[in-house]
Amino acid sequence: xxxxxxxxxxxxxxxxxxxxxxxxxxxxxxxxxxxxxxxxxxxxxxxxxxxxxxxxxxxxxxxxxxxxxxxxxxxxxxxxxxxxxxxxxxxxxxxxxxxxxxxxxxxxxxxxxxxxxxxxxxxxxxxxxxxxxxxxxxxxxxxxxxxxxxxxxxxxxxxxxxxxxxxxxxxxxxxxxxxxxxxxxxxxxxxxxxxxxxxxxxxxxxxxxxxxxxxxxxxxxxxxxxxxxxxxxxxxxxxxxxxxxxxxxxxxxxxxxxxxxxxx
Amino acid sequence: xxxxxxxxxxxxxxxxxxxxxxxxxxxxxxxxxxxxxxxxxxxxxxxxxxxxxxxxxxxxxxxxxxxxxxxxxxxxxxxxxxxxxxxxxxxxxxxxxxxxxxxxxxxxxxxxxxxxxxxxxxxxxxxxxxxxxxxxxxxxxxxxxxxxxxxxxxxxxxxxxxxxxxxxxxxxxxxxxxxxxxxxxxxxxxxxxxxxxxxxxxxxxxxxxxxxxxxxxxxxxxxxxxxxxxxxxxxxxxxxxxxxxxxxxxxxxxxxxxxxxxxxxxxxxxxxxxxxxxxxxxxxxxxxxxxxxxxxxxxxxxxxxxxxxxxxxxxxxxx
Numbered sequence: 001x002x003x004x005x006x007x008x009x010x011x012x013x014x015x016x017x018x019x020x021x022x023x024x025x026x027x028x029x030x031x032x033x034x035x036x037x038x039x040x041x042x043x044x045x046x047x048x049x050x051x052x053x054x055x056x057x058x059x060x061x062x063x064x065x066x067x068x069x070x071x072x073x074x075x076x077x078x079x080x081x082x083x084x085x086x087x088x089x090x091x092x093x094x095x096x097x098x099x100x101x102x103x104x105x106x107x108x109x110x111x112x113x114x115x116x117x118x119x120x121x122x123x124x125x126x127x128x129x130x131x132x133x134x135x136x137x138x139x140x141x142x143x144x145x146x147x148x149x150x151x152x153x154x155x156x157x158x159x160x161x162x163x164x165x166x167x168x169x170x171x172x173x174x175x176x177x178x179x180x181x182x183x184x185x186x187x188x189x190x191x192x193x194x195x196x197x198x199x200x201x202x203x204x205x206x207x208x209x210x211x212x213x214x215x216x217x218x219x220x221x222x223x224x225x226x227x228x229x230x231x232x233x234x235x236x237x238x239x240x241x242x243x244x245x246x247x248x249x250x251x252x253x254x255x256x257x258x259x260x261x262x263x264x
Numbered sequence: 265x266x267x268x269x270x271x272x273x274x275x276x277x278x279x280x281x282x283x284x285x286x287x288x289x290x291x292x293x294x295x296x297x298x299x300x301x302x303x304x305x306x307x308x309x310x311x312x313x314x315x316x317x318x319x320x321x322x323x324x325x326x327x328x329x330x331x332x333x334x335x336x337x338x339x340x341x342x343x344x345x346x347x348x349x350x351x352x353x354x355x356x357x358x359x360x361x362x363x364x365x366x367x368x369x370x371x372x373x374x375x376x377x378x379x380x381x382x383x384x385x386x387x388x389x390x391x392x393x394x395x396x397x398x399x400x401x402x403x404x405x406x407x408x409x410x411x412x413x414x415x416x417x418x419x420x421x422x423x424x425x426x427x428x429x430x431x432x433x434x435x436x437x438x439x440x441x442x443x444x445x446x447x448x449x450x451x452x453x454x455x456x457x458x459x460x461x462x463x464x465x466x467x468x469x470x471x472x473x474x475x476x477x478x479x480x481x482x483x484x485x486x487x488x489x490x491x492x493x494x495x496x497x498x499x500x501x502x503x504x505x506x507x508x509x510x511x512x513x514x515x516x517x518x519x520x521x522x523x524x525x526x527x528x529x530x531x532x533x534x535x536x537x538x539x540x541x542x543x544x545x546x547x548x549x550x551x552x553x554x555x556x557x558x559x560x561x562x563x564x565x566x567x568x569x570x571x572x573x574x575x576x577x578x579x580x581x582x583x
Contacts, residue, residue, distance in 0.1 A: 013400045015557045026400060098372070098379065120365070125399050125406075126537065127381050129369040132337075136373035141447035142337060144366035159451070163518050164275070164362050167456030167511060170334075175447040181365075185505035225372055225379035226408040229394065234405045239551060239567030249568050250578030253550065256566055257493065258582075260527045260548050261469055 001153040002058045003046040004113035006104045006134070007039035007076060009069040010124040023230045025094070035072045038119025040189035042182035045149055046117050047080045047190075053153050060085060062107055064092060064100045070205060077200035078192035085111075089209040091220045098225035101133030106213035108138060114153070116179045120145050129225075131181035142179040143172060147186045151176070267300035268293060269326075269353035271344055272317050273363060274307060275335065276453070279316045282359020284427035286420055289386055290357060291321040291428060296388050299354070302326055304439070306343045308333050320430040327438045336446040337367040344371045346441045348415055355393065360419035372417040378410030379417040382537070384424045397421075402537065402559045422541065461512045467496035468526045472515055474500035474539070476532020476553065476572050480508045486531065489576050492583045495529065498522070500539045516542040531572045535560030 010033065017030035043061060050057040061076035062085040063069050073084035087103050095103075108116050116138075118131035128144070135142030147169070148161035155176060162170045163183050174180075192200070210220055242249050268290045273280040283303070290301045302324040303317045310327035317325055328347065332339045340363075348356060348371075356371070358364040360382050372379035385396035392409050395418055399406040410416045464470065471490040477483060483503070490497040497513060504514040515522055516539040522528065528546040533539060535551075535558055543549070544563045551564035552572050561567045568575055 011400060013403050015555070017403070019404075026404060097369070101369075101373070123401060126401075127369075128365045129379065129381055132366060132369040133373050136341075136370035142366070142370070143448060144337075145362050161454065162362065162366070164453075165517060166521070167514075167519055169454040171451040171454060173449045173451060178447075184501065225377070225413075226395075226410055229407040229409050231399055231404045231406045233403075236562035239549075239561045239564035241561075242566060242568050246570065246574045247578055249570060250575050251582065253552075253566070253568060253575065254579055254582030256550065257527065257529065261494070 001056055002060060002111060002113045003049065003115045003117060004104075004108050004111055005039070005043050005046045005059060005061050005076070006116065006118045006130070007043065007061050007063050007072050008036045008119070008122050009033045009063065009065050009072045010036045010122050012124070019231060019233075023232065024228050025231060033068065033071070035075050036119055036122045038121060038123070038182065038184060039072070041184055041186050042117040042119050043076050043079065044187045044189040045182050048187065049151060049153065050080065057153050058082070060111060060113070062086065062104065064088065064095065064103050073205055074197075074200045075192065077203045078196040079190055080196075081203075083204045083206065085206045085208060087208045087210070087213065091210060091217050094228075095220070096224055096226060097127045097129035098133055099220060099223040101130050102137055102215065102219070102223040103210065103213065104130070104134045105137035106215055107208070108134070110213060114177050115151070116140075116177075118179070118181050120181045120183045128181075131179055135179035138179065140177055140179050141175045142181075143174050144181040145183045146180045147183040149180065149186065265297065265299040266352045266354050267302060268355045268357060269347065269351060270301065270303045270357045272303050272305045272313055273359050273361060274313060275363070277312065279313055280359055280361060281427050282361060282420065282422050283317060284319060284429065285422065285425040286357040286359055287317075287319055287321055287428045288425035289420055292425075293355070293386065293388070294321065300324065302351070302353075303434070304328055304344070304347055306330055306340055314436060318434050319428045319432045321428055322432045322434040325434045325436045327436065328441060329438070330441070332446060332450075334450040335363050335366070336448055336450070337370065338446045338448065339444050341367050341370050341374060342444040343441045345374050347439055348375050348377070350439065353415055356415060356417045358417070358419045360421050364419050368417055368419050375415060376413075377415040377417050378413030380408050381419045382421050383418045384421040386418060386420075398537070403557065423545075457511060459510050459512050461510055462496055464496060464498050464513060464515065465520045465523050467498070467522060468524055469493075469495045470498045470515075470522060470525050470527070471495040471529045471531065472498035472500065472533060472543070473503060473531050474533030475502045477503065477508075480506065482573070483508050485573075485576060489580055492580060500533045500536070515539060522546060530560050530564070531576065533560055534558040535563065
């Protein structure tokens with residue numbers, strides 16, 4: 001029984017940044033990377049199933065990204081799992097969620113995965129499209145924004161809760177195999193041990209390209225669901241900043257707070 | 265042009281206001297380029313919603329009766345894909361909600377449609393449909409287009425378009441979809457826990473804390489500060505997820521909207537879209553955050569870029 005967990009290295013813009021000359025994206029010189037917060041939860045959910053059921057369950061993290069994106073796979077392997085998969089070639093530069101979903105679905109088929117977990121969304125562009133698109137590519141049942149999961153390997157159905165608006169939850173069952181997009185708070189993700197981090201460096205990462213997955217350049221081009229025309233810095237509202245020493249700032253804030261409360 | 269198809273959203277008998285916001289979005293496009301606007305109601309009893317979606321600007325209401333009583337992704341997907349095959353709309357609009365996160369992208373994949381989510385502006389550049397959404401945690405905006413796509417799926421951010429409420433005179437039709445075997449089953453809804461705690465949606469003055477408090481042990485001092493200020497303590501998601509404050513104190517999309525709040529003091533909250541969905545309407549927002557670029561400053565009236573602990577400590581001397 002195999003759970004494929006798709007994780008992402010997200011982009012974080014520096015405080016001061018510039019756009020590329022063509023304005024199609026931010027200048028990469030001003031971009032840092034980190035692991036997507038949601039993926040800690042989806043990976044933890046998979047590891048907990050593996051640990052509850054022993055040797056019959058395999059958890060495989062995968063990502064779509066260049067060399068440096070391998071960090072997020074090592075981060076996963078440091079917590080558990082024996083191997084990881086990274087898919088990349090130049091045709092994937094700038095790939096959007098629909099394209100990435102096509103790749104993940106192809107990996108799920110190749111791996112004969114029994115379940116696919118993704119984060120509900122990624123913190124950089126927040127499309128919340130990838131997981132459900134993977135399910136559509138595979139023709140699998142799917143539930144998005146899962147914050148509770150009851151699943152035993154081999155079960156025909158999983159029991160989940162969807163986190164709806166306003167604190168309302170919905171309990172559902174979903175037929176398996178399924179794609180679940182995992183929400184923050186479903187569990188308490190573990191930290192990797194020092195030993196785990198060391199071991200993770202030795203674990204194999206399969207490096208695949210779209211052609212390895214039977215996907216042509218045309219397939220990749222055709223998968224995009226949009227094309228970026230331009231990016232720009234929005235004109236935003238800006239708070240009146242209170243300057244001065246901490247004591248002066250606090251005094252002014254207190255005055256504002258009292259005035260507002262008095263006026264209201 | 266084959267027009268705009270809006271998918272009505274409802275849960276437990278209530279229409280989501282995002283549906284009428286989408287009508288407003290469609291109306292703006294219709295003004296730019298004359299075209300028809302249809303609203304599809306996918307429900308066990310679509311008639312229950314017909315009057316509510318019959319607002320100005322809607323030309324047609326399409327009733328799609330399904331067996332499912334509540335949201336079932338497979339059923340809704342099949343309904344929208346079948347409708348799109350029959351009508352070939354240029355644009356399908358959804359509200360950007362938890363339900364549509366669960367199926368709108370699948371509709372786009374199944375139909376081979378263009379797709380963008382969480383869109384807050386839409387218009388035409390010549391004949392080209394252009395949608396605008398955020399990128400890089402709202403620090404940039406991106407404009408996207410959909411070359412070669414006959415149909416485009418967009419989900420619209422809530423609270424951007426003003427819902428159309430003026431009564432309309434739409435024609436009403438019915439559409440039958442092929443039988444579909446759902447692969448999910450609704451069991452029940454679970455209400456937010458009734459903790460006997462304060463109802464923050466009623467609070468007028470709030471002090472909310474976020475990730476910036478760093479540690480559970482630091483929560484108490486903000487509780488005390490809120491108390492001496494006479495403010496109600498709230499929080500953003502990470503604080504509730506960690507169990508440092510009860511879920512009932514969480515402000516935002518998956519927590520509560522602070523409907524009655526007049527003054528909102530946000531300390532150590534950077535201002536995710538999900539958090540701001542619950543508080544950005546508050547008339548007077550004050551933000552304290554160490555990151556000058558935090559989104560919260562874009563909705564705040566007053567801001568302090570600084571250390572929340574130092575500011576909190578000093579503030580106590582004034583109350």
